[in-house]
Amino acid sequence: MxxxxxxxxxxxxxxxYLVKQAEENGLIIDHKxxxxxxxxxxxxxxxxxxxxxAIPHGKSDTVIEPFxxxxxxxxxxxxxxxxxxxxxxxxxxxxxxxxxNKIHLKYISEVSRKLIDDDFRRKxxxxxxxxxxxxxxxxxxxxxxx
Amino acid sequence: MKLxxxxxxxxxxxxxxxxxxxLEKECKNRGYEIKVETQxxxxxxxxxxxxxxxxxxxxxLAVSIGIEGDERFEEKRDEGKVLTMDPxxxxxxxxxxxxxxxxx
Numbered sequence: 338m339x340x341x342x343x344x345x346x347x348x349x350x351x352x353x354y355l356v357k358q359a360e361e362n363g364l365i366i367d368h369k370x371x372x373x374x375x376x377x378x379x380x381x382x383x384x385x386x387x388x389x390x391a392i393p394h395g396k397s398d399t400v401i402e403p404f405x406x407x408x409x410x411x412x413x414x415x416x417x418x419x420x421x422x423x424x425x426x427x428x429x430x431x432x433x434x435x436x437x438n439k440i441h442l443k444y445i446s447e448v449s450r451k452l453i454d455d456d457f458r459r460k461x462x463x464x465x466x467x468x469x470x471x472x473x474x475x476x477x478x479x480x481x482x483x
Numbered sequence: 484m485k486l487x488x489x490x491x492x493x494x495x496x497x498x499x500x501x502x503x504x505x506l507e508k509e510c511k512n513r514g515y516e517i518k519v520e521t522q523x524x525x526x527x528x529x530x531x532x533x534x535x536x537x538x539x540x541x542x543x544l545a546v547s548i549g550i551e552g553d554e555r556f557e558e559k560r561d562e563g564k565v566l567t568m569d570p571x572x573x574x575x576x577x578x579x580x581x582x583x584x585x586x587x
Contacts, residue, residue, distance in 0.1 A: 378493070378494065381493070382547070382569065382571050384497070386501075386571075386574050386575070387574070387575065392497045392501075394494050394496055394497055395494070396494050396496075403496075403524075428497075430494075430496055430497055432494065432496055432524060439525065442496065442524045442525055443525060445496055445497070445524075446496065446497075446499070446500040446523065446524070446525065447500075449496070449497040449498075449500045449501045449504075450500050450501060450503070450504040451504075452501060453501055453504040453505050453508060453574075454504075454508075
C-alpha cells in the first residue's frame with residue numbers, strides 16, 4: 338500500500354491513517370490492536386531516523402500476513418519529542434506474533450536495508466506517482482531471493 | 484581491522500537489518516572487514532563461528548534484547564573487546580560506533 342502527499346501533521350494522525358488502511362485492505366483484523374502495539378513500540382524507542390524517515394512497527398496477532406505500507410506526507414512534521422528530526426516518509430510494518438510468511442519478512446528486511454542506501458532514498462524521494470513508487474519498491478522484490 | 488557484530492531488536496524486523504546494512508556499509512567505506520550476524524524475524528542468519536569471533540579485533544553487539552549464543556563472546560568481553568548498544572544508536576551515528584570499536 339502506497340499513499341502519497343497525505344495531509345497529516347502529527348504522528349497519531351499518520352499512524353491512524355495507515356492502520357485503518359491496512360484494515361480496509363484486509364491485511365489486519367482490527368486496526369486498534371495494531372495501533373496499540375505500534376504506539377507501545379514508539380514509547381520504548383522512537384522509530385524516527387535520519388533522512389525524514391520513520392519506520393513504526395508492531396507485532397500482533399491481529400496481523401494476518403506480514404506487510405509494509407508506505408506514506409509520504411504533504412509536509413514534514415516533528416515525529417515526537419524524542420527525535421529532533423522532521424518526518425515525511427513513513428513505513429508502517431506489521432507482523433503477526435507467529436512469524437508468518439518468510440518471503441514477506443525477507444522483503445520487509447530488504448526494504449529496511451535499502452533505506453540506508455543514499456541512492457535508493459534519492460530515487461524514492463523523487464517518485465512522483467504511486468505507480469513510480471510501486472515500481473521502485475517492487476524492484477527490491479525481484480532482488481529478493483530466499 | 485576485523486570486526487564481528489550481532490544485530491537484534493525486539494520486533495526483529497526493521498532495525499536488525501538496517502543496523503546490519505549500516506555497519507557493513509561503514510566498514511566497506513573504511514576498508515575494514517566485518518561479518519554481521521542477524522537475529523531477527525528470519526531467525527539467525529549469517530551466524531558467526533567461534534573462529535571468526537576469536538579472530539576479530541572487536542565485537543559490536545547492536546542489540547535491544549537478549550541474544551542467542553551470548554556466551555560466545557565471553558572471552559572477548561574479558562578482554563574488553565565488546566561494545567554493546569541499542570541498534571538505534573548504530574542507525575543514528577554508525578561512524579562513531581566504529582570509532583569506538585577501533586579504540587577498544
